[in-house]
Amino acid sequence: DIQMTQSPSTLSASVGDRVSITCRASQSINNWLAWYQQRPGKAPNLLIYKASSLEDGVSSRFSGSGSGTEFTLTISGLQPDDFATYHCQQYSTFPWTFGQGTKVEIK
Amino acid sequence: QVQLQQWGAGLLKPSETLSLTCAVSGGSFSDYYWTWIRQTPNKGLQWIGESTHSGSTYYNPSLRSRVSISVDTSKSQFSLKLNALTAADTAVYYCCRATRPRLFDYWGQGTPVSVSS
Numbered sequence: 408d409i410q411m412t413q414s415p416s417t418l419s420a421s422v423g424d425r426v427s428i429t430c431r432a433s434q435s436i437n438n439w440l441a442w443y444q445q446r447p448g449k450a451p452n453l454l455i456y457k458a459s460s461l462e463d464g465v466s467s468r469f470s471g472s473g474s475g476t477e478f479t480l481t482i483s484g485l486q487p488d489d490f491a492t493y494h495c496q497q498y499s500t501f502p503w504t505f506g507q508g509t510k511v512e513i514k
Numbered sequence: 515q516v517q518l519q520q521w522g523a524g525l526l527k528p529s530e531t532l533s534l535t536c537a538v539s540g541g542s543f544s545d546y547y548w549t550w551i552r553q554t555p556n557k558g559l560q561w562i563g564e565s566t567h568s569g570s571t572y573y574n575p576s577l578r579s580r581v582s583i584s585v586d587t588s589k590s591q592f593s594l595k596l597n598a599l600t601a602a603d604t605a606v607y608y609c610c611r612a613t614r615p616r617l618f619d620y621w622g623q624g625t626p627v628s629v630s631s
Contacts, residue, residue: 450622
């Protein structure tokens, strides 16, 4: 299985900050990488696919970059609704696997 | 608007079988992969398996010997069975819709499942 490793596990930030989360794959996944946002008690919600493409209806404050084995999710101008947990997922190789999640919390 | 509504027993004993069902409303039932994913605090999200509308199934190798996913196209429903439960199967279980390629774009509300004697 392809292992997905996110860093950091927890990130403390303030409203208005720009933050970045890294996701590393154990082998190349080209750009077959998605990001999900999960609010407490809710199911994950698809934000970005193909490493950098924004899902319909998702704020342009979210952006993704990277290819191969290293990827980044950036949130510009953190809003109160953005304090949540973020997961990366590879869909290059069966079985589909996720990172362990990064919690963005209020400083 | 696509909606997934799931249900099933949430408190089970070791060695029992987990049974969950998910009903899909809105959208096509035939163009997607109907998927189960679970989440634990320690291991995060784990893809369990999927089925097409015609019943072709694909399972996570780590669970393949214990899992079964079936579909009922007449009701736009799909179901999960996981047998020989242990405490390690305690998790929140989600049903979801997967595209080709495998993006999970609609999710059920989640069912907390606890396995304890």
